[in-house]
Each structure stands twice: as structure tokens, then as C-alpha cells.
Amino acid sequence: MATARTESVGPVVMGLNKQNGQLRGQTKPAPASPAPTTQGKTLGAPQKAGGGPQDGGGIKFGDDWKKSLKLPPKDNRVKTSDVTATKGNEFEDYCLKRELLMGIFEMGWEKPSPIQEESIPIALSGRDILARAKNGTGKSGAYLIPLLERIDLKKDHIQVHVVIATPGRILDLIKKGVAKVDRVQMMVMDEADKLLSQDFVVLIEDIISFLAKNRQILLYSATFPISVQKFMAKHLQKPYEINLMEELTLKGITQFYAYVTERQKVHCLNTLFSRLQINQSIIFCNSTQRVELLAKKITQLGYSCFYIHAKMMQEYRNRVFHDFRNGLCRNLVCTDLFTRGIDIQAVNVVINFDFPKNAETYLHRIGRSGRFGHLGLAINLITSEDRFNLKAIEDQLVTDIKPIPSSIDKSLYVAEFHSDSEKWMIQTQI
Template sequence: MATARTANPTSVMGLNKPANGQLKGQPKPANLQSIPSAAAQQPAGPQKGSNFSLFCTSQDVTSTKGNEFEDYCLKRELLMGIFEMGWEKPSPVQEESIPIALSGRDILARAKNGTGKSGAYLIPLLERIDLKKDHIQAIVMVPTRELALQMSQISIQLSKHLGGVKVMATTGGTNLRDDIMRLDETVHVIIATPGRILDLVKKGVAKVDKTQMMVMDEADKLLSQDFVILIEEIISFLPKDRQILLYSATFPVSVQKFMAKHLKKPYEINLMEELTLKGITQYYAYVTERQKVHCLNTLFSRLQINQSIIFCNSTQRVELLAKKITQLGYSCFYIHAKMMQEYRNRVFHDFRNGLCRNLVCTDLFTRGIDIQAVNVVINFDFPKSAETYLHRIGRSGRFGHLGLAINLITSEDRFNLKGIEEQLVTDIKPIPSSIDKSLYVAEFHSVDPDDDGGDGEAKQKELGAA
């Protein structure tokens, strides 16, 4: 995985499918025609030796009250971790959430993906950890393993100067014995998927009777039919005076019912009325099923892509499309729920570190995954619901960076397209003959390939390949 391309294109071309989701191909010239129903754009790929820096931001992270992190009387050591993360000032959801969470009040927060929700709850959570107590003081519930690993990484980075905050991630699909041994030692914060933490609680290994705070990230998913029974059971083991914080971009009826049952006079934060899709430009290309791969090839050659995520509606189509992309000569990873966990972890880690430009996936990857380099999302298969659409395109435009969402629409999708536009009160326009780069890419600058410890050359080759 040191390089993003293979030396011999004929030897791999995706014909022998690897189990680890990492397909690589050799770039080759293509005789491109125009995108169906849209005129061709001029090629605008980055040059070798250049890298992108996405500086432009949208109002969902810039329209703040002007507060500083120092205003919340946080520990100096926690402030050091915050600033080392590169978080200079709180975003709107952090401004609303941090002081209320520090007061101990329940919160129901609705904000767009990528606007700082994780910091909105992790900062007050870590501030309230008492190192003199050796029991579990906070639980963060998330719906996927990838999100659990991501949140634990952020927590560890934020708390590294706090002098001993112990953070543990536990998810299904990993060794239960390792978790049991880990809980023999002190753990202050557990970040978990519902099934695994409930198993540990029932076994008496994870003692949560003194846990003062429970956070539910992507609460709409956690309170869906897949998880809600588990969540209810977990709450039954918590003390009655616990604090519950709910965060999500969408709040269906299930969340309202849960709030009425378990939250005590929650403070409600709603930053979504005008900010749902800010910073993300949305287009559709009207195609037949047989034209989709050709259309995707055209997009790759015309767009200035930093990294892209391409969504399909089934695991089988994910693997087939990843093979096709490789055959077209572009490096490509894929990820879906049926892959072994160790391979999913490797793909996620390598894609996040920029070892590949394109990732094909199912909706596994729509929940809270934060990869700021992603500036283009393509719905190869159009989603059925507005909620899924919102979470998918939210993978671009992270923390106010500009993003581009392109939807490949067949005749069967046209009613879904109209319905999603109406539900989200948004306008998905036909793809134009030329897409203004300023809508989804900021200025780019040259990078010294030796600055990153030796991986720079490989990354620059990858960035210059499409």
C-alpha cells in the first residue's frame, strides 16, 4: 500500500477480486464523449507535484456568535488538545451545545453533518471526567464500527494532555475477551456500538450504574428498529440522574418518542432550518443504466477531484463498480458491511490517509464519517429516501468546506428525485456544460514531497492520476 498505482495494468485490472477492498489500476488515455444530457467539460485535474487545500467555508460553520473556547472555562490541558486538533473557534453547534452540556442538562441537537457535532459533545464530556474516580463516567453510542474508531481517536487526541483519561472503543466483530481484560483496568469513557456494550453490561464486566453521561451520535439511526430495543435496555442499567445528549442531522418520530420518555426538559438546538445543504452544490445527470459507467468515467476525467465517495445500493454492485473503475484505469477502494472487519479498518484508514482517490461503498459509510479531503460525492445509484440522500452527500462539504454532489438518475429515479427535492426544500439541477471549480475546490498549492516523511511522492502520484 506504499503507492496508489500498480506498475503493470494488465496484471490486475480488478479481474482477481481481492478480499480487502483495495483495487488499483493503471491510468490510461480514454476516448471520452460528453456526459449524457450534458456537454463535455474541459479536463481540470491537478498536476503532479500539487496538492489541494480546501480553504473555502460555508455559513454553517462561519456564522458564529464570536465565542472562543476559552470562554467556557475549560481546563488548560483540554484547551491544548483542542487547539492541537486545529479547532481555532467553536462552530455554531459547539457554541450552543458546550455550555449547556457542561451544566448537566439533557440536549436534543439537530445540525448538519460535518459542522462539529463530535466536538460539541466530546469537549464537555472530557471536561467533566473526574480522574479521581476509576469507574465508567461516560458512554458514547454510535451505530457503526468505523464511527466508533473515529470518535475514540478524536477523544484520545483531545484528552492527551489531561493526564490519564482512559478511553476505550468496543464494537461487535472484535475479540470479546480483549474487551473484558481491558475493563479489568480503569476506563473513564466507552465509545461503543449498542450490541457490544449491552453484552458487556449484562455480563457484569462494564459497570455503568455510576455513569453520569450518555451521548447518542447519529441518534436517528440508533433509535431505528435495528437498535432501539438495545438502547432502551442499556438505559435501564444507568442511574436515574444521568445526562443524555442526542445529536443527529435528522429527527424522525422515533426520536421524538424517545425524547418524551427518557429526556428531562431537554435543551433543543436546531441549526438545520436553513443550513441543511449549505456549501454542497447538487446536480443530476439523466442516464440509462447502461450509460452510468461511461458517465462516471467522464466525470473522473473532467472534475477536479481531491477524493470522491461513490455510493451504490447493494454490496454486489459496490464490488462490480469498483472492478469497472479499476478497469478504466483509476485507483479505487471499496467497503461494505459484508467485508471482514480487519479489511474494513484497513480500507478506511488508507482512504482517510489519502492513499487512494476513489472509494465505492454502500450506506455503511454515510454515518458521521469525517474525511475532510472528500470534495465530491457521486450517487451511482440514487437513494430511496431523503434521509439517506442527506447523509450521503454530507460526506462532502465537511466542516464548511465546499462540496459537489452528482446524482446519476434513471427513469425509475425521477419520482424519488422530485420527492427528495420537496422534502429537503432543495434544488437539484441538471448538470451544466461546465462546472465552476470554485463551487467545490479552493485554490491548490505545491507541496514538497519530502515534507510528509516519505509518503509525499506516492500521494502526489495519486493526486495527479485522474
């Protein structure tokens, strides 16, 4: 169950257009260097869809089907143990459909991550799952792979209720008979802590009442409050529990804070832009008004900037997200609308221009960098009013947010690539 749409919605509209969230100043020149990449794809270049079985010329029994795969460039960036501490399983160990395996490999996925190793075989068995794993460690693949494996293309009815909508809208479609879910065998709740919060849990329980009695429920999240435990006891049958959260923050993310006054924040941000090697950055504010004001300031400083928040029309949000993900802009200013379920491999710096109020929000924000075991940097601008929240969040997450040094070691957040023919560092500037 997802709550964000990310498809392309048309041509890029550039310029100082306040309505569509895309502000572009005069980009400061950067030295010639290799283009930054996102999971093996050139940042800013059109992404071509990988070839599937339909354009592979057909696979015959006995063929070496892997030879027909159209694989993306190998991603040899250093990865942390968040995704490398596996049991050594392969995707082929799970007896998946050939077409599904081809799609997995052509996405550039080579081996299952720890959460995928734990989750995929259990989900395929039909058992309920309650899984905790860090943001950016492969939770989506952990449920999407068994979901796609279990779908029977010969059956003409909803089997897994894959919907892009709010829970209220889904329930409305069910009650009107538009979405017939009485034969749904599998229900997945990603970001389950949010879906089972006080705002949505009644709607979710109402939706479940329309499903088949022997349905399978899979819950995935980085954080599980008490409300999830109550839901589990009521609706899950002997769930298999997975907990890969011995520590809450990703190992590849280095966290710093800069102690500033409110009036110094923009100047501090400008200094960070000039000194850091930012591939792409996400900058968080605590209100929609501050998002737009900050995006305008960044543009006036001469840096390209997009912004996104919940009060924008969905069409414009889709366009901004799509263009940012494809590398058309270095910096994105946003609210907490952008903290969950967003996977952009090129983001290596997250800046909390406004410090969040609670540990859960902080965890999801900084998790936008350092995706899938890669390196990332989280920088927090702290005013005197934020110092108590800073200490509380450090304690709750059992993490260490250090004072920002005068010079930040690039090896902490700039990825080093190795290939057969070259070894190079991303050396992009804003």
C-alpha cells in the same frame, strides 16, 4: 456511542486483491502541482501526531502556554455560514482544562462552530440536550469537548460509556458485568435517529435502565423522526433543544443530476473523472454486489479505487478506511455503511451511482463532502425509475438538484487556499 472503528491495522496491501477492498489500476499521470491537503496535512503523507502537554517541556503558571503549541498549518479555505455564523465565542470562554484546550488547538480547531457554541456550555452544566445540526458542522466536537472536560481522572470507574460496539453487544457486556455502568453520569447518542429507530430503541432503553438515575443524556442528529420525540418525552428531563436546521442541506454543496440509462452509467462516470478536478471522491451504490462490480470497472478504466461494504471483514474495512483517509487512493466505492459519522476533509465530490430511495439517506450521503463549511459537489446519476424519487427528495429537503451543465465551475467545489507566502489552487487530476 459509535459504530465504526478507524484505527490503523497494519501495513498497506495493494494490488488487485478482491478480499481487502483495495483495487488499484494504472493511475493516469497528473501534472506536477501542490499536493492536495486534508485540514492542513499533505494528502498521502504520514500524519504525525501533534505534540501534547507531555512533550511540551512542562507548563508553568504565568507562562504563555500557547507558545508551546504545535499547531498544524492554518486552513484558510473559504467556509460557509454553516460554520461561520457564530456569536464570536472562543474555546477559552468555557473554562476548559488547560490540557484539553491544548489538544483542541493542536487539532487545528480555532473557534467553536455554531452547534459547539450552543451545546458546550449546556452540556457542561449537566442538562439533557436534544440537538439538530447539519452533517459536517462540528457535532462530534459539541459533545466530545464537554465529555472530556467532565471526566475525573481520579475516579476508577466508567463515567461516560464510550464504546465501539453495536447496542446489542454493549447490553451483553453490561448484563455479564464486564461493563459496570451504574455510576455513568453521561450518555451521548450521536446519529440518534438511527440508534432510536425500530431496530435499536428497545436495546437503548434497556441500556439506560442500568445507568444512574440522575444521568445526563445528549442526543445529536441531523434528522429527528417521530421515534426520537417519543424517546425524549420518556427519558429526558426538560431537555435543552437546539435546532440549527432551518435548511437541511449544507450550503457549500452544489447538487446536480445527470439523466442516463443504466447502461450509460459507467461511461458517464468515466466522463466525470476526466472532466472534474477531484481531490477525493466517494461513490455510492445500493448493494454490495454493485459496489464490487463498479470498483472493478473503475480499476479497468485505469483509475485507482478502493471499495468497502458491510459484508467485508472488519479488519479489511478498517484498513480501507484508514488508507483512504490518509490519501492513498482517490476514489472509494461503498454502500450506505459509509454515510454516517465519516469525516474526511479531502473529499470534495460525492457521486450517487445508484440514487437512494429516501431523503434521509440522500442527506447523509451528500454530507460526506463539504465538511465543516467547505465546498463540495454532489452528482446523481438518474434513470427513468429514479425521477420520482428525485422530485420527492427535492421537495422533502426543500433543495434544488439541477441538471448537470456541460462544464462545472471549479470554484463550486475546488478549494482555494491562501497563505502568507502563496496563493494556489488544488489542481489534481485522477
